[in-house]
Amino acid sequence: MSGKSLLLKVILLGDGGVGKSSLMNRYVTNKFDSQAFHTIGVEFLNRDLEVDGRFVTLQIWDTAGQERFKSLRTPFYRGADCCLLTFSVDDRQSFENLSNWQKEFVYYADVKDPEHFPFVVLGNKIDKLERQVSTEEARAWCMENGNYPYLETSAKDDTNVTVAFEEAVRQVLAVEEQLEHCMLGHTVDLHSSSKSGSSCC
Ligand SMILES: Nc1nc2c(ncn2[C@@H]2O[C@H](COP(=O)(O)OP(=O)(O)OP(=O)(O)O)[C@@H](O)[C@H]2O)c(=O)[nH]1
Numbered sequence: 096m097s098g099k100s101l102l103l104k105v106i107l108l109g110d111g112g113v114g115k116s117s118l119m120n121r122y123v124t125n126k127f128d129s130q131a132f133h134t135i136g137v138e139f140l141n142r143d144l145e146v147d148g149r150f151v152t153l154q155i156w157d158t159a160g161q162e163r164f165k166s167l168r169t170p171f172y173r174g175a176d177c178c179l180l181t182f183s184v185d186d187r188q189s190f191e192n193l194s195n196w197q198k199e200f201v202y203y204a205d206v207k208d209p210e211h212f213p214f215v216v217l218g219n220k221i222d223k224l225e226r227q228v229s230t231e232e233a234r235a236w237c238m239e240n241g242n243y244p245y246l247e248t249s250a251k252d253d254t255n256v257t258v259a260f261e262e263a264v265r266q267v268l269a270v271e272e273q274l275e276h277c278m279l280g281h282t283v284d285l286h287s288s289s290k291s292g293s294s295c296c
Pocket residue numbers: 109110111112113114115116117118128129130131132133134135158159160161219220221222223248249250251252
């Protein structure tokens with residue numbers, strides 16, 4: 096266990112109105128506003144947490160989902176450690192737009208290795224009775240598009256909100272550990288004449 100706090104940047108993307116700001120506000124301030132305004136540009140909030148013995152400062156970047164704010168949000172994608180692709184289970188179009196959000200992120204964040212980038216998918220507003228996207232369908236999309244973790248949340252009822260942000264941290268730490276493992280492998284490789292340690296990454 097490391098005593099040093101790690102700063103992680105996670106970014107919430109998804110159509111306007113799916114509940115990105117509500118998820119961030121529920122997680123950081125434990126408040127919910129049923130009359131929330133659309134976000135213009137980006138906003139961020141920090142929260143400290145401990146996941147599996149690691150101390151982390153989570154910097155949550157909440158973006159404006161409406162198309163007209165595209166140029167205001169995309170400059171903030173760079174440097175994100177994890178991307179939370181968010182849709183609303185009562186809004187089919189927001190689910191169908193997930194691929195566009197993923198592509199927009201990869202392009203503007205300049206992700207070098209998209210296949211290994213930690214995306215987490217959130218289906219929000221599960222408190223609503225009329226669903227337009229089933230759990231099975233959302234899971235299938237996640238499997239097909241990179242085997243991403245899928246969580247169903249309600250910012251309103253505080254369902255799975257903490258779990259969702261903790262999962263984002265776990266995904267980043269898993270990638271980080273893999274990288275450290277690879278670096279170690281290469282270091283060992285430099286000091287040895289054998290080919291061992293070069294099979295990673
Ligand atoms: N029933 C229900 N309503 C929610 C939930 N999350 C958000 N809302 C409502 O949905 C509306 C939009 O929520 P926001 O958090 O502003 O959505 P957003 O994704 O930030 O939207 P943009 O800022 O335009 O991108 C607000 O009226 C919220 O109160 C939820 O889990 N359940």
